[in-house]
Amino acid sequence: xxxxxxxxxxxxxxxxxxxxxxxxxxADLTLLKTNTNLHGVYLFxxxxxxxYRLQFVFIAGEADISGPEGxxxxxxxxxxxxxxxxxxxxxxxxxxxxxxxxxxxxxxxNGQRSELDNMFSFGxxxxxxxxxDVKFMRxxxxxxxxxxDLKIGDYPDRRSTNETWRLLMGENTAxxxxxxxxxxxMSLSVEGALKYHQQFYHPAxxxxxxxxxxxxxxxxxxxxxxxxxxxxxxxxxQSWRQKPGAAxxxxxxxVRDRNVRSKAVIYHSLADWTLGGSKIDDYYTSKxxxxxxxxxxxxxxxxxxxxxxxxxxxFRSRVLIPLDGHVVFWFQGSLDEGITSDIAIASIRAAxxxxxxxxxxxxxxxxxxxxxxKKESRLRDEQKHAFNRAVNSLMLGFEPNSYEDxxxxxxxxxxxxxxxxLKAIGSASRTISTSLDKGTGQ
Numbered sequence: 006x007x008x009x010x011x012x013x014x015x016x017x018x019x020x021x022x023x024x025x026x027x028x029x030x031x032a033d034l035t036l037l038k039t040n041t042n043l044h045g046v047y048l049f050x051x052x053x054x055x056x057y058r059l060q061f062v063f064i065a066g067e068a069d070i071s072g073p074e075g076x077x078x079x080x081x082x083x084x085x086x087x088x089x090x091x092x093x094x095x096x097x098x099x100x101x102x103x104x105x106x107x108x109x110x111x112x113x114x115n116g117q118r119s120e121l122d123n124m125f126s127f128g129x130x131x132x133x134x135x136x137x138d139v140k141f142m143r144x145x146x147x148x149x150x151x152x153x154d155l156k157i158g159d160y161p162d163r164r165s166t167n168e169t170w171r172l173l174m175g176e177n178t179a180x181x182x183x184x185x186x187x188x189x190x191m192s193l194s195v196e197g198a199l200k201y202h203q204q205f206y207h208p209a210x211x212x213x214x215x216x217x218x219x220x221x222x223x224x225x226x227x228x229x230x231x232x233x234x235x236x237x238x239x240x241x242x243q244s245w246r247q248k249p250g251a252a253x254x255x256x257x258x259x260v261r262d263r264n265v266r267s268k269a270v271i272y273h274s275l276a277d278w279t280l281g282g283s284k285i286d287d288y289y290t291s292k293x294x295x296x297x298x299x300x301x302x303x304x305x306x307x308x309x310x311x312x313x314x315x316x317x318x319x320f321r322s323r324v325l326i327p328l329d330g331h332v333v334f335w336f337q338g339s340l341d342e343g344i345t346s347d348i349a350i351a352s353i354r355a356a357x358x359x360x361x362x363x364x365x366x367x368x369x370x371x372x373x374x375x376x377x378x379k380k381e382s383r384l385r386d387e388q389k390h391a392f393n394r395a396v397n398s399l400m401l402g403f404e405p406n407s408y409e410d411x412x413x414x415x416x417x418x419x420x421x422x423x424x425x426x427l428k429a430i431g432s433a434s435r436t437i438s439t440s441l442d443k444g445t446g447q
Contacts, residue, residue, distance in 0.1 A: 284329065
């Protein structure tokens with residue numbers, strides 16, 4: 006009896022202490038005010054880790070230039086090597102990496118508190134032109150070429166998607182490949198890379214994302230100490246976003262490649278579409294449609310193409326907004342046994358047309374909303390997830406939003422908005438289909 010009473014009292018004490026003790030603040034991505042000319046500085050205060058993470062996002066990518074493809078990615082290689090040389094040290098306890106996605110260029114650096122000065126210096130170095138041996142910079146093209154072979158060269162579907170994207174975007178530079186082609190990579194020049202840096206690597210084009218056990222006050226002090234006084238430079242308007250989409254057309258491509266593992270079809274479409282509001286509203290609607298297409302719910306693509314009709318054995322699909330007022334639907338599926346690419350493409354078109362007519366059901370809409378909200382609730386305190394959301398926003402041309410606003414917009418997506426996007430995709434005027442088969446030649 007004594008043990009039971011003691012345990013009960015202990016539970017009461019714990020309950021009272023939980024009520025009296027302040028709950029820990031829930032982490033969120035917040036915009037900081039600094040005395041710098043940086044485009045934006047965002048903090049994700051995370052006291053559950055000892056690791057500090059910085060991301061330096063440049064609002065500049067391959068779509069912002071012309072000439073041989075791959076300049077932004079080539080410069081990313083050079084700047085990573087340049088920024089890593091802090092004083093006489095070339096190697097540090099912290100880790101770093103970088104990537105160029107065609108729209109933005111992103112540099113990552115992680116470390117402990119003792120490396121914070123070094124990490125911020127890494128970012129400041131990015132704003133200075135690469136101070137590297139000329140031979141090293143020229144030879145780096147061979148490193149990029151090896152990366153192409155590893156990521157693109159041995160994958161016919163990725164090569165085909167790159168080519169299809171170029172055709173889909175027409176004359177718009179949004180169709181440029183960030184990594185380029187073997188020919189374009191080896192034609193890149195150091196002078197071209199330096200020109201790109203001079204044009205775009207300014208504080209006005211750099212967004213800094215900070216995460217770790219660091220307060221807003223401490224973060225602002227460090228940012229000011231590192232970047233205050235640096236001239237703003239010219240802000241990149243990324244005017245290619247406002248350019249019109251290409252003229253209507255329908256194209257078929259056949260690719261035979263010895264590296265094809267199974268027969269597949271890739272389907273791209275470009276359609277005029279916008280809600281008439283902000284870019285961010287269009288984005289949230291597109292994420293709902295993307296979730297719908299990937300599901301087995303009524304209005305999804307699994308039932309007409311996989312579960313019921315056995316047209317494809319597996320598939321992936323995306324809904325993208327590369328240009329203002331336009332939407333891209335991307336689909337890649339492995340053909341089921343006995344299915345030709347002609348049958349598959351006809352089935353994809355028919356499924357999209359049917360969904361455009363029927364629209365999304367209220368039941369499917371609410372199931373998708375609950376699923377998205379459940380995932381966001383589970384991931385909300387994860388730094389990586391918060392940073393990815395921020396980078397996605399910058400890629401699409403709008404500023405990162407808070408978690409509270411993020412949830413509000415998820416709850417605001419309506420059936421009418423989704424139906425309008427489904428109709429646009431179902432009646433796209435510009436489509437390209439690629440059939441992949443095992444063999445040689447094209």
